[in-house]
Amino acid sequence: WGKLLFDSVDRMVQYPERVVWPGVLISLTVLSVNYIGDGLRDALDPRIRGR
Structure with a gap:
């Protein structure tokens, strides 16, 4: 595309x-790609899961 x-x-x-x-x-x-990365981080990061 570029x-x-x-x-x-x-x-x-x-x-x-x-x-x-x-x-x-x-x-x-x-x-x-940014939203997929944010979703993966939210799903897999144990520090965020407790909030």
Whole structure:
């Protein structure tokens, strides 16, 4: 996705969707991995489990 985003920067004015969709997918992927990590930490960390 990063390569797709980089290749479309010079044509951003004519085709804005070529920049928007890879950017959205990168953002959603990062947020998903972050939420999965938080959930795993909450489930597996014994110090948090007692709260």
